[in-house]
Amino acid sequence: MYLLGYDIGSSSVKACLVEAESGKCVSSAFFPKTEAPIIAVKPGWAEQNPESWWENLKLATKAIMAEAGVTGGEIKAIGISYQMHGLVCVDKDMQVLRPAIIWCDSRAVPYGQKAFETLGEENCLSHLLNSPGNFTASKLAWVKEHEPQIYEKIYKIMLPGDYIAMRLTDEICTTVSGLSEGMFWDFRNNSLATSLMDYYGFDQSLIPDIKPTFAEQGRVTAKAAEELGLAAGIPITYRAGDQPNNAVSLNVFNPGEIASTAGTSGVVYGVNGSVNYDPKSRVNTFAHVNHSEEKTRLGVLLCINGTGILNSWVKRNIAPEGISYNEMNILASKAPIGSNGVSILPFGNGAERMLENKEIGCSIRGLNFNIHSKQHIIRAAQEGIVFSFKYGIDVMEQMGIKVKKIHAGHANMFLSSIFRDTLAGVTGATIELYDTDGSVGAAKGAGMGAGIYKDNKEAFASLEKLDVIEPNRSKAREYADAYERWKYRLEKSMSK
Numbered sequence: 001m002y003l004l005g006y007d008i009g010s011s012s013v014k015a016c017l018v019e020a021e022s023g024k025c026v027s028s029a030f031f032p033k034t035e036a037p038i039i040a041v042k043p044g045w046a047e048q049n050p051e052s053w054w055e056n057l058k059l060a061t062k063a064i065m066a067e068a069g070v071t072g073g074e075i076k077a078i079g080i081s082y083q084m085h086g087l088v089c090v091d092k093d094m095q096v097l098r099p100a101i102i103w104c105d106s107r108a109v110p111y112g113q114k115a116f117e118t119l120g121e122e123n124c125l126s127h128l129l130n131s132p133g134n135f136t137a138s139k140l141a142w143v144k145e146h147e148p149q150i151y152e153k154i155y156k157i158m159l160p161g162d163y164i165a166m167r168l169t170d171e172i173c174t175t176v177s178g179l180s181e182g183m184f185w186d187f188r189n190n191s192l193a194t195s196l197m198d199y200y201g202f203d204q205s206l207i208p209d210i211k212p213t214f215a216e217q218g219r220v221t222a223k224a225a226e227e228l229g230l231a232a233g234i235p236i237t238y239r240a241g242d243q244p245n246n247a248v249s250l251n252v253f254n255p256g257e258i259a260s261t262a263g264t265s266g267v268v269y270g271v272n273g274s275v276n277y278d279p280k281s282r283v284n285t286f287a288h289v290n291h292s293e294e295k296t297r298l299g300v301l302l303c304i305n306g307t308g309i310l311n312s313w314v315k316r317n318i319a320p321e322g323i324s325y326n327e328m329n330i331l332a333s334k335a336p337i338g339s340n341g342v343s344i345l346p347f348g349n350g351a352e353r354m355l356e357n358k359e360i361g362c363s364i365r366g367l368n369f370n371i372h373s374k375q376h377i378i379r380a381a382q383e384g385i386v387f388s389f390k391y392g393i394d395v396m397e398q399m400g401i402k403v404k405k406i407h408a409g410h411a412n413m414f415l416s417s418i419f420r421d422t423l424a425g426v427t428g429a430t431i432e433l434y435d436t437d438g439s440v441g442a443a444k445g446a447g448m449g450a451g452i453y454k455d456n457k458e459a460f461a462s463l464e465k466l467d468v469i470e471p472n473r474s475k476a477r478e479y480a481d482a483y484e485r486w487k488y489r490l491e492k493s494m495s496k
Contacts, residue, residue, distance in 0.1 A: 002026070002068075002075045003452070004061075004234075005443030008053050008082040008160050009242065010046075010102055011035045015060035017068050018443040020076065020452050023462030025440050027070075029063035031056040039099055044106040047099035050088055050163050057164065061228045072231030078168070078220070079238035079446030081245035081438045082161030084181045087139040092155045094166060098147065101139045102160075108138035112183075115141075115199055125277045128180070128187040128298070129196055130284045136182030137193075141200045156208050161239045168236055169218025173209040180287040181241050187275050187285075190293045213289045214238055214449035237449030240289050242438055243269050244299050249441025250407035250434055251460040253290050253297070258393070258406040258429070262413035265349070266307030266385065268392050272298040276399045282354045283395055289445070290456075300401060302392035305349035306362060307385050308413050313348075314381045318374060329416045332379035337422075337475060338482035339376045341366040343489050344384035354392050358494060365489045379418060386422040387486040393427055406431045410466045424471040425479035431469040 001021065007014040012035070016028035036056070039047040065072075085103040090096055101107070112132035116124050124131065132138050136159065144151045158166065159182065162174045179185040179192070184207060186193040192204060211217045216235045225232040240248060247259035247269050255273030260266070271288055273296055288299040311325075319328045347355065348362030364377070393403050406423065410433040413419045424431050444459045453459035 001452070002070055003443040003447045004075050004078045005439040005441070005446065006057060006078070006080045006164065007242070007245075007438040007442060008057070008080065008164055010038065010048065010083045010104070013053055013056035013060055014437070014439045015057065015064050016439040016443055017064050017070060017075075018440060018447070020447055023444065023459070027064040027068035028439060029060045029067070031059040031063075038102070046102050046105035048102055050096050050100050050160070053160065053164060054167050058228055061230070065229050072225065072229060072234070075230060075234050076452060077235055077237045077446035077450035079442035079444070079449070080161045080164055080236065081240055081242050081442040082159060082164065084159070084241035084243060085135050086160045087136050087143070088158040088160060088163040089143065089150065089154045090156055090158065090166070090172070091153045094170070094172070097150050097153055098143070100160060100163075105139065106134055108142045109134050111141040112138035115196065119195060119199060121281070122279075123195075125279065125281060126188065127193065127195075128275065128277060128285045129183050129193055131281045132183045132196060137184055137196055137200060137202075140202065144201065154206060157206050158208060159241070161241070162208060165217060165236050165239060168220050168224050170221050171218035173211045173217055174207070175211060175213045175239060176291065177213050177240055177244060177287040177289055179207070179210070185287065187287075187298070213240060214445065216449070235450060236446075238442060238445035240442075240445065241286070243267060243301055244286065244289050245438050245441050245445065247271070247299065248289055248445050249436045249438055250409070251456060251463055252407050253288070253456050255297070256402045256404045258403055260389070260406050260408045262307050262385070262408070262419070263411075264307065264309045266304040266389060266413070268302040268389055268396070270300045270393075270396045270401045270403065272296075272300050272396075272399060272401050274400050278395050278399055280356055282356060283392065283399075300396050300399060302354060302396065304354060304388050304392065305352055306346040306388070309349050310344070310346040310362060310381050310385060311413060314378055318377050320374070325415070328378055329418055331375050332382060332418055335375040335379040337478040338485070339380035339383060340371060341368070341485070342372055342376045342380040343486040344377070344380045345486075345490055345493060346381065346384040346388055354388070354395070355494060360493050363493065366485075382413070382416060382419050383422055383482060384486065385413065386419060386426060387483050389423060390426045390483055391487065391490070403427060403429050405429055408433055409437070410435055420469045421472065422479060424469045425475055426483050428471050428476070430471070432465055433467040433469075435464040435466055
């Protein structure tokens with residue numbers, strides 16, 4: 001008995017097969033093998049053809065089925081993870097009307113900002129509409145104004161995961177979690193965000209039927225089964241955006257738990273047990289996968305642009321030529337906690353939402369030519385990245401999230417012991433590192449939705465924990481002092 005998980009990203013589509021009883025991934029594949037193209041007709045635009053997701057999904061599915069030697073009849077449920085905030089528009093015949101406007105497209109920012117100001121900032125934030133900014137609702141507003149002939153033909157709007165589910169089942173539906181990431185959900189009233197929809201002039205009929213995140217959401221049609229090499233009738237029993245699903249893959253379901261990634265950019269995703277918001281709108285809030293009217297579970301998302309990209313820049317431009325990341329970490333470990341007073345503000349990759357959309361650039365503070373060397377710069381860069389995470393976690397704690405444990409994949413910056421130890425030391429949280437990915441999380445989510453697993457504890461009992469990093473209490477003061485110095489320099493820079 002197997003579970004099939006899909007992860008629909010903007011760079012590739014990944015598929016995996018999980019053996020339900022053991023919880024182990026037996027095969028995985030992704031397509032295309034080079035990064036998928038993004039259509040950018042104008043600066044700031046980013047579109048993709050949804051048909052390309054489907055074609056790559058077919059290739060990935062056939063590859064894992066062949067490798068594992070599994071037949072379609074052995075698959076009991078399908079789960080879908082997908083790139084968030086995209087907009088797919090279809091007509092009554094389920095035909096796509098225009099290329100999908102994907103997450104990194106920025107054309108709709110002025111529409112969201114105007115809505116934020118017109119509806120009232122406190123009103124939007126208190127109903128967890130965040131700043132409507134560049135989310136799906138604002139992208140639809142752009143289509144309504146600039147492409148009225150297309151807008152008039154729209155039967156339903158969908159997120160990328162909804163589109164893939166439609167191709168699999170010929171049914172159009174979505175989830176509360178999905179609607180929340182598009183700014184279509186009002187958490188105060190537990191209903192569609194009618195105030196925002198009325199403001200934009202959207203008819204509620206554009207919104208698909210709403211299904212639970214963990215539940216049957218349709219079954220694979222005979223046509224889709226033939227295209228994919230599957231069996232007709234397999235249920236789709238789970239779908240979620242990539243960040244909530246990353247939390248699922250790391251078994252993050254409860255208030256106070258954090259899922260984190262630290263690649264080119266960094267993400268801190270924390271679960272909150274109450275409806276609360278940051279009055280400065282430095283983070284975004286969505287419905288987590290297990291949110292319900294009876295049990296509040298909200299995902300608070302912090303994204304930091306200047307993360308691993310700083311570390312790679314340091315490797316190319318400051319570290320000795322030819323050095324590996326591991327060797328760079330060894331060199332950095334020769335510098336003490338706090339890097340002898342050097343602080344690096346890692347914000348050289350564009351405006352930061354966490355800094356109230358300011359673009360302050362990356363800077364080195366406290367450098368002394370007589371005492372500091374490469375090892376101090378390398379360590380200060382990693383510490384600066386960690387401290388930016390801590391700064392965001394402070395915002396989450398002000399919203400009522402008591403951060404006790406951080407779950408992360410054993411990858412990217414989390415491969416560095418300096419990064420891990422500093423993050424544990426400055427937050428006081430235990431860090432647990434796991435071997436997993438989004439497609440595996442989607443497959444196990446499908447197992448929960450199909451009732452194969454009774455709960456997340458059973459679904460993730462086999463999740464391989466690779467390492468546990470406890471905060472070093474004896475060095476807590478050193479980490480705190482370094483962070484306070486970094487924070488002082490950050491806030492001084494922002495006040496200019």
